[in-house]
Amino acid sequence: MLDLCCVSVQYQGVRALTDVCLTLNRGQLVGLLGPNGAGKSSLIKAILHLVDRSGTVTLDERPVTCQSKRIAYVPQRSQIDWYYPISAKNAVQTAQTAHMGWWRGFSSQAKAIIRAAMERLEVWDLRDRQIGELSGGQQQRVFLARALAQQADVFLLDEPLGGVDRQSEQIVRELLLELRDADKIVVVCTHEWGDELSTYDRLVLIDGHVIADGTPETVLTPEHLARAYGRGLRLVGCTIPPNPKSTSNPLSKPTNP
Numbered sequence: 001m002l003d004l005c006c007v008s009v010q011y012q013g014v015r016a017l018t019d020v021c022l023t024l025n026r027g028q029l030v031g032l033l034g035p036n037g038a039g040k041s042s043l044i045k046a047i048l049h050l051v052d053r054s055g056t057v058t059l060d061e062r063p064v065t066c067q068s069k070r071i072a073y074v075p076q077r078s079q080i081d082w083y084y085p086i087s088a089k090n091a092v093q094t095a096q097t098a099h100m101g102w103w104r105g106f107s108s109q110a111k112a113i114i115r116a117a118m119e120r121l122e123v124w125d126l127r128d129r130q131i132g133e134l135s136g137g138q139q140q141r142v143f144l145a146r147a148l149a150q151q152a153d154v155f156l157l158d159e160p161l162g163g164v165d166r167q168s169e170q171i172v173r174e175l176l177l178e179l180r181d182a183d184k185i186v187v188v189c190t191h192e193w194g195d196e197l198s199t200y201d202r203l204v205l206i207d208g209h210v211i212a213d214g215t216p217e218t219v220l221t222p223e224h225l226a227r228a229y230g231r232g233l234r235l236v237g238c239t240i241p242p243n244p245k246s247t248s249n250p251l252s253k254p255t256n257p
Helices: 040-048 088-100 108-120 136-149 166-181 194-199 222-229
Strands: 002-011 014-024 028-033 053-059 071-074 154-158 185-189 202-206 210-214
Touching (some): 002 040, 014 210, 040 053, 108 136, 136 154, 202 222
Parallel strands (some): 028 202
Antiparallel strands (some): 202 210
């Protein structure tokens, strides 16, 4: 399991997260939900220790800092230099260097893992293209293939569905469920609304701190959403199906009147 205990983050004296305590278990698809600036990306980076933080983060009772190979991270597309002169295949190959080291060539097994990951995300045919030449959806799938090729136990994905085409969205959604079913810990920062939220096993609603944590039907209540998004929030058809896998009776997107 992935344990966060009293995790806090601040930037230049401004507190972004305060005393976040969570236990994330294998076989869970977890959505991080909250308004812009709520600290969702900061929480992901705090787990990876990419930002200064207080508190502790452990994976199977050991600090994550000595287990980086077990954690795969896909940042927001805006944080990637798409002009960097690297092909799609070479970008995916960097996932295996964590296991093999930069000084060694790729074994036949490593090459098979890389190809399988790219074929699963349907980007093998794009392997020789520079990453900046790809569409937004193709770029996202390349970096998801990189995460998959890392063969990690934990997947931290920051808005993997942002700005992607319909084909890419379907491929990504299917992959998230496959990883969950493969007993991985999958954490997704999301701005989704509607019935898509019911596909998550668990939602964590944050706004600088954890407001609610649980199944979609227990988290997405008018009271919790008002605390996160403000009292001016107006919900239409606020009904979440009891079954997290159900796609009926969706929660409609909140609007500010």
